[in-house]
Amino acid sequence: MTHNTPCPSPSPTSPRTVRHLSDVQRRVTTAARLRSRGVSAAEASEQCRPGGPWQQLLPGVFLLHAGPPTSEERLHAVLMYAARETSAPAGVPVQPESDGPHRPVYKEAMITGLAALTLHGLTSAPPLLSLEHIDVLVPRLRRLRSAGCAHVVRAASLPTPEQATGVPVAPVPRALADAVSQLTEAGTVRRLLSEAVRGGHCEPAAVVRELNNAKLLNRPHVVDAVDSLLAEGRAIAEDRLYTMVSEYGLPDPVWNVDLRLPGGPHLGGLDAYWPEQAVAVELDTRAPRQDEDALWSEYARKREHLERLGITVVHITPKKLRDAMDQQAAVVRTALMASGDRDPAAYVVVLPR
Template identity: 65%
Template sequence: MNNNTPVSPRPLSHLSDDARSRVLSLAQLRERGVPGGRATAQCRPGGPWQQPLPGVFLLHAGPPTADERLRAVLLYAGRPSAENSRGVPAQPTSASSPSSTSGSGSGSAASGSPYGAVMITGPAALALYGFTSTPPLLSLDRIDVLVPRTRRLRSTGYARLIRAHSLPCPELIDAMPVAPVGRALADAVAELSDADAVVALLTEAVRAGHCEPALVVRELNQSGLLARRHVVDAVDTLLAEGRTLAEGRLYELVRVYGLQDPLWNVDLRLPGGPYLGGVDAYWPDQAVAVELDTRAPRPGGRDEDRTDDEDELWAAAVRKREHLERLGITVVHLTPRKLREAPEQQATVVRTALMAANDRDPAAQVVILPR
């Protein structure tokens, strides 16, 4: 063989041996020695490959799986780093839990991902989290992907880009970066005009334990969705649902951990005097009260107005607690999240308050009324 003898192209069948590597970007193919022209030729009519999105290649001719569609969208929207261009999944530098807030992250949080600083969001993300009120992944006409606002790409095909000034820290599901539940919910709700569909999504998020109502409302608020009447109505249903669930967890905590039965949902006032406020549980012999902190940001007005309202709600709660404690009543605040995630610890907090009653001065006499 001399220098003028044509060299046969290397067979490409080995590239599709690994199911996880059957979706590759042009940059990743070049890293594997496949030039752009040859990759494009593979996608001609009747060819063995296809190109579902610009610059993204599916290394087989059949319909893409749900997993392949997701990875194709991530590759189209993202910027795989050179060190990850060989398709080796990398962990993001940090990740949030489903119940943590997603509004304070940054694009650098996903910089270790093989897909760059992008993540699946909206209905596709909720389907990955196991939501049953969203369509199955394969039936989605488009897949939402959260990208930095400076990303110079357009939505195309089944990839819809949602730009954000600040990106949350993603969750990893099957080695794919996925927006936290709260942010994914907000992006899904933004595309819904049907009140029942919004209620179904928000209710499932809370009922299935994906996140707490306060987080959902905060994400909707930050996304500007609380200006929509049908979303506000859904939030009212959500908050009622969240409180009911929290009360159920409190009842279960008392039963499971063998605490003395309290008086449930009562109002307190001084004899012949002013109203002191309502509590969710009260042990009169020990003068211990439990309050569930289910407060959440409420719609209406500008961001700074809502902050003032929240400050006033917080100040009113502090004044109520201080008044009760001046009367010798111990007030224990429990949050829905703590009741869900650490019930034994919360039972210990309540039990400790009850046991400490013997070491305190007697509390003032109060009138107890059913709510």
């Protein structure tokens, strides 16, 4: 097999699944590791002859058995190919001092794109067996080319990898951006973004931030998917806000209202408002796009205006509602209890939004 030959397609009938296996390096290894065991390049090539017991999956990466590689073997082969050298031979996992099972550790390389989304558990992403190539994220300045089933994706700075089924993977927002950059079908993009948010893998703002950084928000099918994503993200955040009020025993507010001064200007919309206590909750569902600063300035101006009128504004992000609902309920309860210690708020007209 030459360096330009794609990795053999995995067998769809392979009994192996993508799970953590501590012995993966016994089946997939590198040329450097073989040399350290006394196997020369010529001897390795002889083992990879047609009909031989080994295969060369990628430049410098070998599969030590005949037959198609499993999905797990392809993942580790790609990581071994892309990982930066450590004190161990190139691409060799660093092993802890333990006699027990261990996970391979790869330096400055992680799975991203559709493969990462599959490993994160998104059902909208295709099965690993169907992927012709596996995206691997590396630093931008690495001198590394795509080869075979390894598709190199570069980043100015790498995100902190997460572990999924024993391999390092990019966080969902980054993996989404890398996947979307290669997708042209609007329905596929919409399904991936929707499941990522609906399934609690990430917040819409994080997804839009990565798409914006990747300069993908000028593609019409991506913009349409983002608009749907933001609408769905707001609906999810509103449901969580309803749940917070109910489950933590807060008094019922009036929901989704506009405030106006009597005979005066519009003061802005609020997600929840307690008129007797003059306490408001506003969900921050801004998406980080080009006009983020302008949007934040609008939020800040509205908040300052309301607080000058004696209305306390509690600003809550969807992420805080998801990860720390009890803390957000405590903040709102404290604001409601403190209302008796404040001067009366100005009279405002409350209208349905």
